[in-house]
Amino acid sequence: MQVSQQDFEKAKDQLKLLKVDPGNEVKLKLYALFKQATQGPCNTPKPGMLDFVNKAKWDAWNSLGSLPQESARQQYVDLVSSLVSSESSSHVKENPPDSKSGYETIEVFTEDNITKIVLNRPKMKNAISVKMYEEIMEALEEAAKDDSVITVLTGSGDYYCSGNDLNNFANVSAGGIKEMADNGAKLLKNFVKHFIDFPKPLIAVVNGPAVGISVTVLGLFDVVYSTDRATFHTPFSNLGQSPEGCSSYVFPKIMGLAKATEMLLFNKKLTAAEACSVGLVTEVFPDKTFQKEVRARLKAYASLPRNSLAISKQLLRSIEKEKLHEVNSQECACLKERWLSDECMNAVMSFLKKKSKL
Ligand SMILES: CCCCCCCCCCC/C=C/C(=O)SCCNC(=O)CCNC(=O)[C@H](O)C(C)(C)COP(=O)(O)OP(=O)(O)OC[C@H]1O[C@@H](n2cnc3c(N)ncnc32)[C@H](O)[C@@H]1OP(=O)(O)O
Numbered sequence: 001m002q003v004s005q006q007d008f009e010k011a012k013d014q015l016k017l018l019k020v021d022p023g024n025e026v027k028l029k030l031y032a033l034f035k036q037a038t039q040g041p042c043n044t045p046k047p048g049m050l051d052f053v054n055k056a057k058w059d060a061w062n063s064l065g066s067l068p069q070e071s072a073r074q075q076y077v078d079l080v081s082s083l084v085s086s087e088s089s090s091h092v093k094e095n096p097p098d099s100k101s102g103y104e105t106i107e108v109f110t111e112d113n114i115t116k117i118v119l120n121r122p123k124m125k126n127a128i129s130v131k132m133y134e135e136i137m138e139a140l141e142e143a144a145k146d147d148s149v150i151t152v153l154t155g156s157g158d159y160y161c162s163g164n165d166l167n168n169f170a171n172v173s174a175g176g177i178k179e180m181a182d183n184g185a186k187l188l189k190n191f192v193k194h195f196i197d198f199p200k201p202l203i204a205v206v207n208g209p210a211v212g213i214s215v216t217v218l219g220l221f222d223v224v225y226s227t228d229r230a231t232f233h234t235p236f237s238n239l240g241q242s243p244e245g246c247s248s249y250v251f252p253k254i255m256g257l258a259k260a261t262e263m264l265l266f267n268k269k270l271t272a273a274e275a276c277s278v279g280l281v282t283e284v285f286p287d288k289t290f291q292k293e294v295r296a297r298l299k300a301y302a303s304l305p306r307n308s309l310a311i312s313k314q315l316l317r318s319i320e321k322e323k324l325h326e327v328n329s330q331e332c333a334c335l336k337e338r339w340l341s342d343e344c345m346n347a348v349m350s351f352l353k354k355k356s357k358l
Helices: 003-016 024-039 051-063 071-094 130-145 175-194 213-220 247-255 258-262 272-277 292-302 306-339 340-353
Strands: 106-111 114-119 150-155 202-206 222-227 231-233 284-286
Touching: 003 024, 003 071, 003 202, 024 051, 024 071, 051 258, 051 340, 106 130, 114 130, 114 292, 130 150, 130 175, 150 292, 175 213, 202 213, 213 231, 213 247, 222 272, 222 292, 231 272, 247 258, 247 306, 272 284, 284 292, 306 340
Parallel strands: 114 150, 150 202, 202 222, 222 284
Antiparallel strands: 106 114
16 A cells, blocks of 8 residues: 555654654664655765765665655655654653653652662663753752752663763754864763762762763762673773863872773773772672662661761862863863864764664
8 A cells, every 4th residue: 555645744743753862773764765755866966075974864865776756655654653653662661750850861769868860771871862961960950959968870771871972973063063063062061060060979870881971970979889790991092082071180090190091092991890999989799789789888878967978078079179170171172173083083983884784
């Protein structure tokens, strides 16, 4: 049976209502099918090498060859329909109704004087999208003001966090790559500022592997508990980037210059035991008993007097604050330049290309 124009228009509208980002690969496929359905085979000039987003789109459309418009329409409608049904069946798991404040990418609970912020994009290994950066900042602001005594950050699923969502670099704004780099640097500076200034004890419960910015900001936490299954990886050079999260200052202070260099320049991935021995992690627990043992610790800490803890944290941290803000500014300025470099663009393009099998 032929798909009608009405079905096609309906699929277009349904797509706009999806709450979960279907990922780069699917978005490229949808783009290609839409173009093929509405304009026929790709006949526009191929974009330049550095215009990697438009080039990926062009490649996707071009790969459909001479697929008839009617078949493209049918495939577009089928793909949207499968996305809609998979979202409605996974919706309960991804965003349960008792989630505190209707966040999309995180969940926030307060119980027993503990505010727990859970990174909640398990299918993407909790990669931090722009939306997630914004929601984490909002949740930290709320946690700073609420009645809780301590705040906890953890991940859902098998990963703690896979760092910056590299798709953040795929959506180049109308202002182009330079504007994206400016906006990215502002976002990053503000994100890290929230950790530097957080007024209550902040505890990371590292439930699995951690990558990139989720590792660097650990130096700004007060306590870091980790499962023995976790690893700690900051592959900045592999990505043509440079350290952030104040790690260029805090890591050498914690672990000494040589160990920091192995991590931040040479991409050395640490086991949980190694991260503990260099002082990045406070204590490691067997994966089997991790949640139970950590819960008991957190409950005990959260029963201590709130103001005393906050004041003591201030005393421990205030001497360094100004320096940390300065380091944060410098790191972001440096990254802004890195994001415009061929080294970085090629590395990100290579990751996104591998994802998109089109
Ligand atoms: C407005 C301006 C916007 C700019 C915003 C800038 C914001 C500031 C940036 C701050 C600087 C931060 C730096 C970093 O964090 S560097 C580290 C970046 N992270 C990575 O390089 C990790 C990339 N991912 C991987 O290497 C692997 O996915 C991983 C080892 C983490 C897991 O491998 P595994 O084989 O177990 O699982 P999959 O690869 O199959 O993963 C499942 C799906 O999730 C996708 N995924 C995972 N991590 C990321 C990521 N970081 N970015 C994008 N996508 C990610 C993965 O591709 C799979 O997707 P598909 O199922 O669609 O294939």
